Amino acid sequence: MTLFKRIFAPLALTLLSCSATAAPTASDVEKLKAEFIQTQAEKGFDAKETASFIANAEYNQAVIDAMTKPWEAKPWHQYYPIFLTEKRLEKGLAFWNEHADTIAKASKEFNVDPQIIVAIIGIETYYGGYMGNYPVKDALYTLGFHYPPRATFFRSEFGNLQSLVKEEQLELNSLKGSYAGAMGFGQFIPSSYRHYAVDFDNDGRRDLLNSTTDAIGSVANYFHQHGWQKDQPVTLQLTLNKDLPDTLKIWSGEKLHYKVADILSPDIALAQSMDLDVSQPALVVKLEQVDHDEYWLGLKNFYVITRYNRSPLYAMAVYQFSQELKKAYAAQ
Known part of the structure; x- marks a missing residue:
């Protein structure tokens, strides 16, 4: 069943004088940068450090183009055939078989149905086959300072990225992800990475970009923290x-x-x-x-899936794919 691009729900509008659709002026952007530096200072970053962090990011028009063409705008009958394919199901079964012990452990520890864990990683990144080619710093900078409809949210994520890089000792310039700044096997945005990632392989690092074990545990933890009810209808x-x-x-x-x-x-x-x-x-x-x-x-579990992505079409695709995975895995 097939791959899905993450789209984030509209959040608070930026408090700029420009409209929700107009591009911000150079003056607007400079004001936002100054405010951002002050916000980060309250989190322990000095002004020069944050100014350098901002200067290291570049505007990317492709990010704006992708954000303004959401896949969820399609009707369901056009949407699900794109994301639910036989190839994805085969890939999902192979992933489940290869990581069966880890998935079972995560399911038990976090009380989350295993097929949901497998479905999320499959729909998000085709089991690591496509984790995104956008520089994360550029994506979040572009949306946080040049895309007024969701600028407040993405500027916060840009700040979380600065904290995340420091906390997890990540190489900023090598981080690649979706046009919305989501990273790794499960496509976690920086705030989700910071709050829900777990070191499931016990190597001292929470590595969602290279460790499938950490990714599996972290997806399970995300669902657990949002109230998933195991063995209950969706x-x-x-x-x-x-x-x-x-x-x-x-x-x-x-x-x-x-x-x-x-x-x-x-x-x-x-x-x-x-x-x-x-x-x-x-x-x-x-x-x-x-x-x-x-x-x-x-039901409640359906709502929990939408905490990962607000689209009901996304949640339905995850659910239906998870059911196909469950049937196929049991039939082996």
């Missing part, structure tokens, strides 16, 4: 007798506020009957097929 298909009522909204990134009982009704039922705690949090996902729409009930 999403269930719904059948509708009529259109979705106006009072029930399709999930678009907000915190869970519906319960299963708010969604199921005589006109909205599970496609396959099963016992389900109707008091648990839930959401509704719509998938656009060629000639009809599918509706799915997303």
Whole structure:
């Protein structure tokens, strides 16, 4: 099943005088740099050190171009065939077999289903086959200082990169990743690397770029820290007798506020009957097929996948790929 490019959800807009779409002026950029130097000083970096860190990064127009063409804009029927392929499934099985002991250990220690760990690494980087060719420092600098819609978030990640390089003794100029500054087998942005990476091979380093063992443990820890519930359902298909009522909204990134009982009704039922705690949090996902729409009930685990990437299409691709992996691995 196939490869996926990470897209981050819109976060706080920059407090520049320019609009959300207009490119910042040279004066705006210089103001942001001065503010950034001050922010980093509060974290223990001296001004010369941070100024040098900024000067080491370059603007990259290709990063802006990639950020403004999100893959999630595609309807589901165009999206999933790109990311769910037989080649990826074969690669996933080979990865699972090769690292079976590590995956089993991570699954047990962090209470996360093994197929989810394997699916994430496969969808993010094709099991390390494509971890990105953008210099991380340039990607985060470009988005943090030259892309107003998400500048505040990416400037923070640029600051986290400065801390990460120092903490993990990484070679800044050799760090390559996605156009959004995500690195390694599991594509962690700097803040996620700092907060969720683990030294799972016990060699004294948290190395998500070269150590598959650390990557496996870190992906499992990420899901654990966000509340994954092992052996629990993720999403269930719904059948509708009529259109979705106006009072029930399709999930678009907000915190869970519906319960299963708010969604199921005589006109909205599970496609396959099963016992389900109707008091648990839930959401509704719509998938656009060629000639009809599918509706799915997303549960807590589905929401947890969206903590990795906010797109419901991404979460559904991860889930469906994980199920294919689970079936194929059990059938060996």
